[in-house]
Amino acid sequence: MRLVFDILVTLAMIASLTLYFRGVRSTKARVYEPIAFAAGWLTIFAALVGPMDTLSDVLFAVHMTQHELLMIVAAPLIVIGRPMIYGLWGLSPSARANVLAITRAPAVLKTWRAITGPVVVLIVHAIVLWAWHIPFAFEGALHNETIHAVQHLMFFVTAALFWWAIIQGRYGRLGYGVAVFFVFATAMHTSILGALLFFAHGRWYPSYHSMEDQQLAGLIMWIPSGLIFIVAGLALFAAWLGESERRAKASSFTTLLMLLLFCACANEYRGDRIAEARQLTGGEPERGKTAIQRYGCGTCHTIPGVPGAKATVGPPLDQIGVRTYLAGHLINTPANLMKWIRAPQSIDPKSAMPDMFVTERDGRDIAAYLYTLK
Amino acid sequence: MSETAPVGRRFVDVSELPMFAFGPRDPIWWGLWLLLAIESTMFVLLASSYFYLRGNESTWPPPGVHQAPLWLTALTVVALLLSVIPTWWAFRAAIQFRLRPIQIGFLLGTLASAAACVTRAYELATIGYNWNSHAYGSIVWAIYFMHTFHLTSGTVENAVMTVLLFKGPVEKKLMPDIRLSCIYWWFVVVSWIPFWIVIMFDKS
Amino acid sequence: MTSSSYQDALHPAGPYANTIVGVWWFYLIVCTIVFVAVWIALFIAIRRARRRVEPDTLAPRAPRAMMLALAATTGLLLAMLVSSIAGARALSPQGKAVTREIQVTGHQWWWDIQYLDERSDHIAQTANELHVPVGERVRIILASSDVIHSFWVPNLHGKRDLIPGQKSIFVIQADKAGLYRAQCAEFCGLQHAKMAFIVIAEPKHDFEQWLATMRASAAQPKTADEQRGQQVFLSTSCGMCHAIKGTSAGSRVGPDLTHVGSRRTLGAAVIPNNRGNLSGWIADAGGVKPGVLMPPNPLDPDDLHALVAYLESLK
Amino acid sequence: MIDLELHVQLAETWRKPRGLWGWLTDNHHTTIGMNFIVTSFVFFLLGGIEAILMRTQLARPENHFVTNDFYNQLFTTHGSTMMFLFAVPMIEGLGIYIVPLMLGTRQMSFPRLNQFSYFSYLIGGLLLYAGFFLNFGPDAGWFSYVPLSGPEFAPGKxxxxxxxxxxxxxxxxLGGAVSMIATIFKHRAPGMSLNRMPLFVWGELVTSFMIVFAMPAVMVASSMLASDRLIATQFFNKAEGGDVLLWQHLFWFFGHPEVYIIFIPGTTMMSTLVSAFTKRPVFGYVGMVLSLVATAFVGFGVWVHHMFATGLPELGLSFFTASSVLITIPTAFQVFSWIITIFHGKFIVRTPMLYVLGFLFIFVMGGLSGVMLASTPLDWQLHDTFFVVAHLHYVLIGGMLFPLIGALTYWFPKFTGKMMNETLGRWTFAFFFVGFNLTFFPMHNLGLHGMPRRVYTYLPTMGWNNLNMLSTVGAYVLGVGVLLFMANAVISLRSGAIAGDNPWGSFSLEWFTSSPPPPYNFLYLPTTRDRYEIWTMADDQPLVTGFRPDRREVLITKLMDAFPDHKIETPRPTIWPTLLAGATGIGVITAIFTPWGVPLGMLLAGIALTGWFWPKPPHHELLEEQP
Known part of the structure; x- marks a missing residue:
C-alpha cells in the first residue's frame, strides 16, 4: 500500500515538474520563480517520499515537521513559482484551450473566486488544520494510508490556497497589508494549537507513545513555524511599503494636482472618457473591467485600474486608447480591437495571445474599458 | 456653499468629492473589521481555554453532563443559516441603492434572527449542567454567554435597522452601513458553527 | 561565611547554583562590553555632530556599519544562548540519581517538610527547617496546600513554584556545610515577606543522626513544669492545629511541633527560637507576624511559662 | 472667501463647548487627547506617591511605616495604575492629540467612540481609587495570580x-485603538502615502494593533476571575477540573505584549526627537518600521518566559529562551539607527535631547538585563527578585517615561503655545536621571543578593540595609524631579516664552498650524510629498480646499497612497457616549455586588445607545428618492 502511494506521489510530482518547466521554457519567467518552484517541489519530495515519511509513523515530532514543511515551506514556495500560469503554458495549445474553456466557465470562475477570498482561505485553512488534529481524525490518518494521503493533500492545498490568496491573489501587492494581518492571525492560531499540544497533560494520540515527543511536536508547530510566519509577514510588509512608495510616485504630486484642479470629481474624473468609450464601442467600461478580471487578462498584461493586473508576459495596455496600431499591424479601431480580443489567431496566427472565447458582449465591454485608458 | 480658493495660492479642490463610500474606502468598514478582530480574538481565547482545560482531563465532558437536545441546537443553527439568505439580498441591493429588497431582506433577516434567539433561549433552559458544576460547565456557559450576547445584540441591531429602513427617509450614506450590518450579522452566524460542533460532538 | 551572604545567589554552595553563577558572569561580561561599545559609538557620534553647523547632506554610509553592528549583536546573542542552554542542560533533574526524597509543602505562610521513606513510620516530619547531607543530591517534591508559593534557596539553586494541585520535582545539592536561608519567592498574601526557612547542610553522619531524632516520638516531659506544660498544650486550643507525635495532638493545620525545641527559628525563620521569643510568639504571634493564622493565646502567665518549658524540652 | 472670513466660519462650526458640560460632551480629538494626558498624568502622580510610600517603608529593615496589608494594596495599586491607568492611556492620549495633527486632518475617525473610551477609562480608574482610599484596594498584585485572588483566599470585594x-x-x-487605526489609515493628508508617515504615527499604529489582539486576553481572564468569585464558576478551581496556570497563560498572553504596547510608541518618540534635534531624517526608515512590526509579531509568541519557574516541560526552555532574545535584534537596529543619525546630524542640546541620551543609557541597560532574564538558568535565580523590579523599571521608565517626558517638553509649545523653561528643564532631567539610577540600580544587586519582590519588610541581618536606603533616597530625588517638571509646566504656562507655530524648526505636520492649534486644526488642509514634510515642502506646496465651512467635514484618503477619496461629516459634541460610559459603569460596578448588574448595565447601555444612534435630520442632497 505504502509503496503504491510512494509511486503515485512520485509520478504525480514528476508530471507536475515536467509540465511546469515546459511552461517556463515556452514563456518568459522571472528568474526567482522557477527556483522557488523547484525548491518547493524538492521540499514536498523530501517530506513525502523517503525517511521522513517512514519515521513520521513512529515519531510525532517528525510527522509535525513533515506537515509544517508542506504547509509553510513548500506551499508558499510553490505559490511564488506561479505554477498555474506556467503549468498552463506547458500544455499543448489545444489542451490549453480546453483547460481555459473549462476554467473560464462562469460556474468555475465563481467558485474559484468564492474559495480564494482571503478571509475564506484564512478560515478554511484554520478549520482544516484544527479539524485534522482532533484525535480520531489524526489517528485515522495514522492507521490508513488513504486517509493519510487525504490529510496531507488537504493540508497542502488549503495552505497553498492561503498563500496564493495573500501573495498572488486578486488584491496583489495592494493587499499585502491585509496579508500581513492574515499571516499574523494564522501564526497566532497555529501557535495556540502548538502550545495546547505542548502544555497538554496527557497524550492526544495513542499511537505516539512519548510525552516528550508530543511536546516537541507542539514546540515545532509553535516556535520554529512561528518564526517562519514572522519572516513571511515581514517580507510581505516590506513589499507593501514598497508598493506604497511606487503608487505614491505614480500618482506623484503633479498628477494629483492636475487631476484635482481640472476634474470636478475624483471618482468620475474619467467621466468624459467613459462616455467617449461607450460611444466608440457600445460597451460598458465598468463591466469590461470585471470581464478583464474574469478572463484573466491580468495574468499576461499590465492594465491600469485592474487589481492584480501587473504581469509582463504580454505588452502593457496602458494608454491603449491613444495607440495607432494593434498587434503591430492592425489599425486601432473599435471593431479591430474587439476582433483582436475575441479571436487573436484570426488576425495573427502566430500570436501567443490565447483565444479565450470571449463573448460578443464581453468583447465590447472590454474594449470599452480599454478605451478609457489614455 | 463651500470654501473657495483665494487667488494666488495653489489649491486642490475637493468640493465635489462624494460624501460616503463603500468597502475599505470607508473608515467605518475598518472600524467594523477591527471590532470583529477583537471579538474573534475573544472567541479564539475562549476556545483555547476550552481545549486547555480539556487537556487536563481523561474523560471529557465530565460524567453526568447532559447537553441541550441536538435537534433544538440544530434548529438554532438552521435559523441562523437561513437568516444569511435575506441579508445577502440586502447586502447586494445596498450597493445598487435599491431600497425595496433591502427592506424585505432586513425584515426577513430580523425574523430569522429573532427565531434563533427564541430557540437559543430554549437551548439555555435545557442545558443539563450549571456554570458552577465544573470547569467544563463554566467554559461552555461562558461560550454560550458570549455568543448569546452577540446574538441578541445582533438581532436588536437588525430590528433597529429594519425600523429605520421602513420609517425613512433613507439617506444614501446609510447604504454602506447596511452592508456593514450584514457583515456583522454573518460574523454572529459563522462564529457559532465551530462552537456548536465542539459542544455537541466533542466527547472522549 | 558572613551572616549577610546566607541568602545570596552570588555565593553558591552547590553545583547547581555554581552553574547559574557561571552563566551569570559570562552574561554580565558580554552585556557590559555591549553597553560600553554602544556608548563609545554614541560619544563618537555626538563629538562629530557637535562640531558641525549643518547636518550632513550626503546619504549616510552607514549601512555597512549597521550590518556589522547587527552581525555582532547576533553573534553575541548566539554565544549567550549557547551558554544559557548549556546551563539549563546541566541543571536538568532528569536522569540524576538521588539519595533522598523530601516533600516540601507550602502553606500560608510556613513550610511543611517531610522526609519520605518506604516505611510510613519512618517518615520524619518537621517545619521551616530543611536539613540536607553535604555532597549528596536530594530530590525535593514540591506541593502547595493553598496558593502558589515558590521554593528558593539562592545559595543552592534557582526557584521553582509550588502550585496547588500539581507536584513538581526539583533536585538540589549542597557541597559546603553551612546554614542557608531561603524565602518564598512568589507573592502569597499578607505574610509573603515572612515566609522563610533555613537549610542546614551538614556532614552525612550528623544528618543521619538528626534524621533519627526527627523520626522518634516526642520526648516525655520530665520536670513538673514540663508536665504542666504538656497539660496546657493538650487542654487548650493548641492541639487543634498542631501535632506532637506521641501525644493525642495530631492536627496538621499548623507546623508539626514534635521536635520544636531543636529548631533554630520560629514563625518560618522570622525570629530565633529562644525562651523570650517563644513566649511572645505563643502569646501573640500576630504581633511579630501580622496576619499570621495562629491566633493570640491569652494564657495564664504560669501556664505560658510551663508551656514554653515543655516546648523547649521537645528536642 | 478670504482667510479671516473662513476662520470665523470654521471656528464657529468647530467651536468647543466650554465648562463642565463642554468636558462631558466635547469629542474633538484635541480635547479627548488632553483629557487622557491630564488624567493619566494624575494617575501617574498617584502611582508615584504609592511608590514613595513603598520605598519609605523599605528604607529600613523591620520598618513600621505602613502595615503589610496596606503595603500589599500599595504595590498592587501602583502596578495596576502604572500599567492600566498611566502608561497605555498616556500613549493613547498623546496619540489622539498629536496623530491627527501629524496626519493633517481636522478630526479623528469615530470621535464619539473616543469620548466613550475616555469616560470608560476614567470611571475604571476612579473605581480602583475609590477602593484604595476606602482601604479595600486590591491586594493580590497587578498580576492577580489565582488562587490567591480567587474566592477562597481573597474574600471580600x-x-x-x-x-x-x-x-x-x-x-x-480598545476603543481608542480602533479609532486610532481607522484614523491613520483613512485620514492622512493627500500625498502622505504609508511609507511617508512619521515614525511616531507608525508607533501608534503598531501599538494599536497590538492592543486589539492583546487586550481581549486580559478581558477574558478578568471576566473569568470575576465570575469565579461572583457566580462560583470553576475556571481556576483544580478540584472541579479548573487550572490555576490557565490564568497565567491568559494573563501573560496579554501581559508580555503589554510591555511592547508601552515601549513601541516610546521608541518612536525617540525617533521623532532624534530627528528634530539633529535636523536629519532617521537612518533606515523602512528598517525602523519593520523593527516595530517585528517586535510586535515576536511579542505575541514569548509570553511563556514569565512562567519559567512554574515547572514547564524542560524540552521547551531553550526554544523559549531563543525566541525571547529575538526581540533584541529589531531593538538593536533602532538603537544603532539613532546613533547613526546623530553621527550624521548636527547635535542640538535642548532638554528633549537630554532625555534621548537618558533613554539610550537606561533603556540599553534594561534591554541587556532583559536578555539575562530570558536565559532560563538566570531567570530561575532572578525571577521574582528585586533584579526583575530593576529590569522592568529600566525598560519601562527608560523605554517609555524618559521619551515621554522629552516628548511632552517637545510638544508642550504645541499644546499651550508657550515654551517650557530650558534651565528648569535641565534641572528636571538631572533629578530624573540621577534619581532614577539611584533608585533602581541598587535593586539589581539586591535581587542578586537574594531579596525577593513584593515583601513589605526584611530582617536587619540580611545585608540589604544600605542598598535599600540608597534606593529610597533615589526615589525621593526622582520625586523631586517629577515636582520640578510640574512646576516647570505651571510656570511656563503662565510666563513662558511665546512659542510660535514651529519653535523647534521641526518636520511633521503638527507644526504646520498655530500653537495651540485652532479648533479646526488647519485652515486649509496641508498636502505632502515626502517624509519630513515641513523640511521638504515646496514654496508653493498646494493646500486642500472645498469643504463646507458650516459642517464638520473631514477628508478621507486612500489607504496606500493617500489620494483624496471622499469626505465624511463628523459628529458635533454630544452627551450620549458619556452617558453610555456611565451606564456601562453602573452595570459593571453593580456587578461587583450582584450578578444582576450585568443585565442592568445592558439595559441602561441600550438606552444610551438608542440616544447615540437616534437618526439625525438628514441632509437633503443625500436623500435617496423614496419609492
Whole structure:
C-alpha cells in the first residue's frame, strides 16, 4: 500500500515538474520563480517520499515537521513559482484551450473566486488544520494510508490556497497589508494549537507513545513555524511599503494636482472618457473591467485600474486608447480591437495571445474599458 | 456653499468629492473589521481555554453532563443559516441603492434572527449542567454567554435597522452601513458553527 | 561565611547554583562590553555632530556599519544562548540519581517538610527547617496546600513554584556545610515577606543522626513544669492545629511541633527560637507576624511559662 | 472667501463647548487627547506617591511605616495604575492629540467612540481609587495570580474591584485603538502615502494593533476571575477540573505584549526627537518600521518566559529562551539607527535631547538585563527578585517615561503655545536621571543578593540595609524631579516664552498650524510629498480646499497612497457616549455586588445607545428618492 502511494506521489510530482518547466521554457519567467518552484517541489519530495515519511509513523515530532514543511515551506514556495500560469503554458495549445474553456466557465470562475477570498482561505485553512488534529481524525490518518494521503493533500492545498490568496491573489501587492494581518492571525492560531499540544497533560494520540515527543511536536508547530510566519509577514510588509512608495510616485504630486484642479470629481474624473468609450464601442467600461478580471487578462498584461493586473508576459495596455496600431499591424479601431480580443489567431496566427472565447458582449465591454485608458 | 480658493495660492479642490463610500474606502468598514478582530480574538481565547482545560482531563465532558437536545441546537443553527439568505439580498441591493429588497431582506433577516434567539433561549433552559458544576460547565456557559450576547445584540441591531429602513427617509450614506450590518450579522452566524460542533460532538 | 551572604545567589554552595553563577558572569561580561561599545559609538557620534553647523547632506554610509553592528549583536546573542542552554542542560533533574526524597509543602505562610521513606513510620516530619547531607543530591517534591508559593534557596539553586494541585520535582545539592536561608519567592498574601526557612547542610553522619531524632516520638516531659506544660498544650486550643507525635495532638493545620525545641527559628525563620521569643510568639504571634493564622493565646502567665518549658524540652 | 472670513466660519462650526458640560460632551480629538494626558498624568502622580510610600517603608529593615496589608494594596495599586491607568492611556492620549495633527486632518475617525473610551477609562480608574482610599484596594498584585485572588483566599470585594477595573479600562483602550487605526489609515493628508508617515504615527499604529489582539486576553481572564468569585464558576478551581496556570497563560498572553504596547510608541518618540534635534531624517526608515512590526509579531509568541519557574516541560526552555532574545535584534537596529543619525546630524542640546541620551543609557541597560532574564538558568535565580523590579523599571521608565517626558517638553509649545523653561528643564532631567539610577540600580544587586519582590519588610541581618536606603533616597530625588517638571509646566504656562507655530524648526505636520492649534486644526488642509514634510515642502506646496465651512467635514484618503477619496461629516459634541460610559459603569460596578448588574448595565447601555444612534435630520442632497 505504502509503496503504491510512494509511486503515485512520485509520478504525480514528476508530471507536475515536467509540465511546469515546459511552461517556463515556452514563456518568459522571472528568474526567482522557477527556483522557488523547484525548491518547493524538492521540499514536498523530501517530506513525502523517503525517511521522513517512514519515521513520521513512529515519531510525532517528525510527522509535525513533515506537515509544517508542506504547509509553510513548500506551499508558499510553490505559490511564488506561479505554477498555474506556467503549468498552463506547458500544455499543448489545444489542451490549453480546453483547460481555459473549462476554467473560464462562469460556474468555475465563481467558485474559484468564492474559495480564494482571503478571509475564506484564512478560515478554511484554520478549520482544516484544527479539524485534522482532533484525535480520531489524526489517528485515522495514522492507521490508513488513504486517509493519510487525504490529510496531507488537504493540508497542502488549503495552505497553498492561503498563500496564493495573500501573495498572488486578486488584491496583489495592494493587499499585502491585509496579508500581513492574515499571516499574523494564522501564526497566532497555529501557535495556540502548538502550545495546547505542548502544555497538554496527557497524550492526544495513542499511537505516539512519548510525552516528550508530543511536546516537541507542539514546540515545532509553535516556535520554529512561528518564526517562519514572522519572516513571511515581514517580507510581505516590506513589499507593501514598497508598493506604497511606487503608487505614491505614480500618482506623484503633479498628477494629483492636475487631476484635482481640472476634474470636478475624483471618482468620475474619467467621466468624459467613459462616455467617449461607450460611444466608440457600445460597451460598458465598468463591466469590461470585471470581464478583464474574469478572463484573466491580468495574468499576461499590465492594465491600469485592474487589481492584480501587473504581469509582463504580454505588452502593457496602458494608454491603449491613444495607440495607432494593434498587434503591430492592425489599425486601432473599435471593431479591430474587439476582433483582436475575441479571436487573436484570426488576425495573427502566430500570436501567443490565447483565444479565450470571449463573448460578443464581453468583447465590447472590454474594449470599452480599454478605451478609457489614455 | 463651500470654501473657495483665494487667488494666488495653489489649491486642490475637493468640493465635489462624494460624501460616503463603500468597502475599505470607508473608515467605518475598518472600524467594523477591527471590532470583529477583537471579538474573534475573544472567541479564539475562549476556545483555547476550552481545549486547555480539556487537556487536563481523561474523560471529557465530565460524567453526568447532559447537553441541550441536538435537534433544538440544530434548529438554532438552521435559523441562523437561513437568516444569511435575506441579508445577502440586502447586502447586494445596498450597493445598487435599491431600497425595496433591502427592506424585505432586513425584515426577513430580523425574523430569522429573532427565531434563533427564541430557540437559543430554549437551548439555555435545557442545558443539563450549571456554570458552577465544573470547569467544563463554566467554559461552555461562558461560550454560550458570549455568543448569546452577540446574538441578541445582533438581532436588536437588525430590528433597529429594519425600523429605520421602513420609517425613512433613507439617506444614501446609510447604504454602506447596511452592508456593514450584514457583515456583522454573518460574523454572529459563522462564529457559532465551530462552537456548536465542539459542544455537541466533542466527547472522549 | 558572613551572616549577610546566607541568602545570596552570588555565593553558591552547590553545583547547581555554581552553574547559574557561571552563566551569570559570562552574561554580565558580554552585556557590559555591549553597553560600553554602544556608548563609545554614541560619544563618537555626538563629538562629530557637535562640531558641525549643518547636518550632513550626503546619504549616510552607514549601512555597512549597521550590518556589522547587527552581525555582532547576533553573534553575541548566539554565544549567550549557547551558554544559557548549556546551563539549563546541566541543571536538568532528569536522569540524576538521588539519595533522598523530601516533600516540601507550602502553606500560608510556613513550610511543611517531610522526609519520605518506604516505611510510613519512618517518615520524619518537621517545619521551616530543611536539613540536607553535604555532597549528596536530594530530590525535593514540591506541593502547595493553598496558593502558589515558590521554593528558593539562592545559595543552592534557582526557584521553582509550588502550585496547588500539581507536584513538581526539583533536585538540589549542597557541597559546603553551612546554614542557608531561603524565602518564598512568589507573592502569597499578607505574610509573603515572612515566609522563610533555613537549610542546614551538614556532614552525612550528623544528618543521619538528626534524621533519627526527627523520626522518634516526642520526648516525655520530665520536670513538673514540663508536665504542666504538656497539660496546657493538650487542654487548650493548641492541639487543634498542631501535632506532637506521641501525644493525642495530631492536627496538621499548623507546623508539626514534635521536635520544636531543636529548631533554630520560629514563625518560618522570622525570629530565633529562644525562651523570650517563644513566649511572645505563643502569646501573640500576630504581633511579630501580622496576619499570621495562629491566633493570640491569652494564657495564664504560669501556664505560658510551663508551656514554653515543655516546648523547649521537645528536642 | 478670504482667510479671516473662513476662520470665523470654521471656528464657529468647530467651536468647543466650554465648562463642565463642554468636558462631558466635547469629542474633538484635541480635547479627548488632553483629557487622557491630564488624567493619566494624575494617575501617574498617584502611582508615584504609592511608590514613595513603598520605598519609605523599605528604607529600613523591620520598618513600621505602613502595615503589610496596606503595603500589599500599595504595590498592587501602583502596578495596576502604572500599567492600566498611566502608561497605555498616556500613549493613547498623546496619540489622539498629536496623530491627527501629524496626519493633517481636522478630526479623528469615530470621535464619539473616543469620548466613550475616555469616560470608560476614567470611571475604571476612579473605581480602583475609590477602593484604595476606602482601604479595600486590591491586594493580590497587578498580576492577580489565582488562587490567591480567587474566592477562597481573597474574600471580600477587593479583587472584584480590580477585575472590573481591568475590564473597564480595557474597553477604553480598545476603543481608542480602533479609532486610532481607522484614523491613520483613512485620514492622512493627500500625498502622505504609508511609507511617508512619521515614525511616531507608525508607533501608534503598531501599538494599536497590538492592543486589539492583546487586550481581549486580559478581558477574558478578568471576566473569568470575576465570575469565579461572583457566580462560583470553576475556571481556576483544580478540584472541579479548573487550572490555576490557565490564568497565567491568559494573563501573560496579554501581559508580555503589554510591555511592547508601552515601549513601541516610546521608541518612536525617540525617533521623532532624534530627528528634530539633529535636523536629519532617521537612518533606515523602512528598517525602523519593520523593527516595530517585528517586535510586535515576536511579542505575541514569548509570553511563556514569565512562567519559567512554574515547572514547564524542560524540552521547551531553550526554544523559549531563543525566541525571547529575538526581540533584541529589531531593538538593536533602532538603537544603532539613532546613533547613526546623530553621527550624521548636527547635535542640538535642548532638554528633549537630554532625555534621548537618558533613554539610550537606561533603556540599553534594561534591554541587556532583559536578555539575562530570558536565559532560563538566570531567570530561575532572578525571577521574582528585586533584579526583575530593576529590569522592568529600566525598560519601562527608560523605554517609555524618559521619551515621554522629552516628548511632552517637545510638544508642550504645541499644546499651550508657550515654551517650557530650558534651565528648569535641565534641572528636571538631572533629578530624573540621577534619581532614577539611584533608585533602581541598587535593586539589581539586591535581587542578586537574594531579596525577593513584593515583601513589605526584611530582617536587619540580611545585608540589604544600605542598598535599600540608597534606593529610597533615589526615589525621593526622582520625586523631586517629577515636582520640578510640574512646576516647570505651571510656570511656563503662565510666563513662558511665546512659542510660535514651529519653535523647534521641526518636520511633521503638527507644526504646520498655530500653537495651540485652532479648533479646526488647519485652515486649509496641508498636502505632502515626502517624509519630513515641513523640511521638504515646496514654496508653493498646494493646500486642500472645498469643504463646507458650516459642517464638520473631514477628508478621507486612500489607504496606500493617500489620494483624496471622499469626505465624511463628523459628529458635533454630544452627551450620549458619556452617558453610555456611565451606564456601562453602573452595570459593571453593580456587578461587583450582584450578578444582576450585568443585565442592568445592558439595559441602561441600550438606552444610551438608542440616544447615540437616534437618526439625525438628514441632509437633503443625500436623500435617496423614496419609492
Amino acid at each position: 477587593r479583587i472584584d474591584i480590580w477585575a472590573q477595573m481591568i475590564t473597564f479600562t480595557e474597553i477604553g483602550s
